[in-house]
Amino acid sequence: MAAVPGDISVTPPSGAMAARLAHRRSRILREKAIELLLFLAAMVSVFTTIGIVYVLVKESVVFFQHVPLLDFLTDTQWTPLFDDAHFGIVVLLSGTLTSSLVALAIAIPLGTLIAIYLSEFAPFSVREVAKPFLELLGGVPTIIYGYFALLFVTPILQWFYPELPGFNLLSAGIVMGIMIVPYVASISEDAMRAVPMSLREGSYAMGATRFQTAVNVVVPAAFSGIASAYILGISRAVGETMILAVAAGMQPNLTFNPLEPAATITAFIVQVALGDLPHGSVGYQTIFAAGLTLMLFTLACNVAGHVLRKTFREAY
Amino acid sequence: MAYVKDLSAIRALIASHKRWDLVFALCGFAALMVGVLTFVALFADMAIQGLPRLNWEFLTNFPSRRPAQAGILSAWVGSCLVMLVTAFFAVPLGVATGIYLEEYAPKNWVTDLIEINITNLAGVPSIVYGLLALGLFVYQFGLGQSILSAGLTLALLILPVVIVATRESIRAIPQGIREGAYALGGTQWQVCRDHIIPYSSAGILTGVIIGMARAIGETAPVITIGALTFIAFLPPAPMKTEAPFLSFDWVMSPFTVMPIQMFNWTSRPEAAFLQNAAAAGFILVLMTLAMNGLAIYLRYRIRKNIKW
Numbered sequence: 001m002a003a004v005p006g007d008i009s010v011t012p013p014s015g016a017m018a019a020r021l022a023h024r025r026s027r028i029l030r031e032k033a034i035e036l037l038l039f040l041a042a043m044v045s046v047f048t049t050i051g052i053v054y055v056l057v058k059e060s061v062v063f064f065q066h067v068p069l070l071d072f073l074t075d076t077q078w079t080p081l082f083d084d085a086h087f088g089i090v091v092l093l094s095g096t097l098t099s100s101l102v103a104l105a106i107a108i109p110l111g112t113l114i115a116i117y118l119s120e121f122a123p124f125s126v127r128e129v130a131k132p133f134l135e136l137l138g139g140v141p142t143i144i145y146g147y148f149a150l151l152f153v154t155p156i157l158q159w160f161y162p163e164l165p166g167f168n169l170l171s172a173g174i175v176m177g178i179m180i181v182p183y184v185a186s187i188s189e190d191a192m193r194a195v196p197m198s199l200r201e202g203s204y205a206m207g208a209t210r211f212q213t214a215v216n217v218v219v220p221a222a223f224s225g226i227a228s229a230y231i232l233g234i235s236r237a238v239g240e241t242m243i244l245a246v247a248a249g250m251q252p253n254l255t256f257n258p259l260e261p262a263a264t265i266t267a268f269i270v271q272v273a274l275g276d277l278p279h280g281s282v283g284y285q286t287i288f289a290a291g292l293t294l295m296l297f298t299l300a301c302n303v304a305g306h307v308l309r310k311t312f313r314e315a316y
Numbered sequence: 317m318a319y320v321k322d323l324s325a326i327r328a329l330i331a332s333h334k335r336w337d338l339v340f341a342l343c344g345f346a347a348l349m350v351g352v353l354t355f356v357a358l359f360a361d362m363a364i365q366g367l368p369r370l371n372w373e374f375l376t377n378f379p380s381r382r383p384a385q386a387g388i389l390s391a392w393v394g395s396c397l398v399m400l401v402t403a404f405f406a407v408p409l410g411v412a413t414g415i416y417l418e419e420y421a422p423k424n425w426v427t428d429l430i431e432i433n434i435t436n437l438a439g440v441p442s443i444v445y446g447l448l449a450l451g452l453f454v455y456q457f458g459l460g461q462s463i464l465s466a467g468l469t470l471a472l473l474i475l476p477v478v479i480v481a482t483r484e485s486i487r488a489i490p491q492g493i494r495e496g497a498y499a500l501g502g503t504q505w506q507v508c509r510d511h512i513i514p515y516s517s518a519g520i521l522t523g524v525i526i527g528m529a530r531a532i533g534e535t536a537p538v539i540t541i542g543a544l545t546f547i548a549f550l551p552p553a554p555m556k557t558e559a560p561f562l563s564f565d566w567v568m569s570p571f572t573v574m575p576i577q578m579f580n581w582t583s584r585p586e587a588a589f590l591q592n593a594a595a596a597g598f599i600l601v602l603m604t605l606a607m608n609g610l611a612i613y614l615r616y617r618i619r620k621n622i623k624w
Binding site: 027030031034035037038039041042043044045046048049051052054055056058059109110113114116117118121122130132133134135136137139140141142143144145146147148150151152178181182185209210211212214232235238239240241242245246266269270273274279287288291294295298299301302 | 434
């Protein structure tokens, strides 16, 4: 009867009873302690986010005391390490956007095609082999893709277009696109497979072919999932670093022409980190300002993806 | 007569629809093949360029100015040590978070906050983790550009992978197992320790392997915290001849890792160094492929064998 821990003061226990109560108390305490420990472990992810925001904002605030925000957004030169320093983030953004567009022009059609094929057309055995294979392709380190872009894809492109410089956004973008294909394909495919069979059966019963069913029934029904796959692809492309650092050159260049070399936000951060910048210098702070820009960009993507998922969610 | 004409028109229409169907199927298959061929080309390119350089000296030499004598000793030792630190932090934290969210967490805003955070962190570019580590671990906590900093950074980076794998495999355990254990008077932790963790361990292992395969190939965050690109010494040995025999000096040592060594060689103009880069890349690809392959195989086995 005195099993409730709060009650022990009311009925003073004795002997074996006391021992059992003490045992029980310690057991409850231990349970609480373990729960607290697990909770703290779970909070690490929250602390990570706070840490990221804290570090980026703290260093960026110092940076923006040196460089007016207007200059940062409107200047058309990026020469943070020169004596005549200019901080126009547009220069780096142009490289990031151009390479991302090339990558998406590859990844979205290929990824969608593969997803539709695997979900609607492929026989079971092909799917069983292809899915793990795509996963392997997604697991290859990006530095390897960078090497591949620089020393395999660029020479092939130069064969078609001899004036192409050794470093260019095109080959980096193409390889980046192929790197993103597995993510886009596998998430889109999951979304399409989640479409109930009865919808397809209805379509087939009306005499539609697999192609008509896929395009007119399955893809619209799975649209929210496919859209979030695209968004994930965009945020991967924007945040990709090593392929661009290796194959696109690291010279800041305000251009939207993929045939030219250019630095991206991420490549600039790598370039600065490779050098020896004293902690606390303006050069050191620029990489945090660049990182903050990148972070805001990917955050916007994540939020857009979330909204898309919510808006176009088809409930069955 | 009109009937026959209609029929043939309909047949033509059906035939054209079927043709489109086939064309699309072929397009899809071709798209898949683009992925496959890229992968094969990449692997073959690495193998053709790199295999001639692969020998015992390549694994046991330090990097050098002379490409023919350069090796990856400090790089692979560094990679292994960083992975050790990463696993040491990522596995307990990830598993604990997964257990908390699946077994303990009440339904409230704190739990929602944690879940949204994990989803968001999975989408943060890896270089941002590098900036976090540079600002926080290297300078604020004074850990320096050490193996510990790198290991912690990569641990945070792969944490979402481990957490998601843990949660998925815990969710697959039927409710009856928990109810049976509770009915015998088990506490929540006893249920977790004796049932939930053992039954989900294979799934967790899969997630850990995939996460580690990702961590071993990550270059950008490790460069950002300031790993050196030219290291011609090894970290202090973890064993000592006198008591207490174990030394943890190595966690604070400067280091380099495989992908950085490869990046260093790739960014040099001499062809001989590019060959070294290919050889290092070949080893790296083999390692990540082996790890991912093992994870995929494990998952396949789990799916086949476990019938609750």
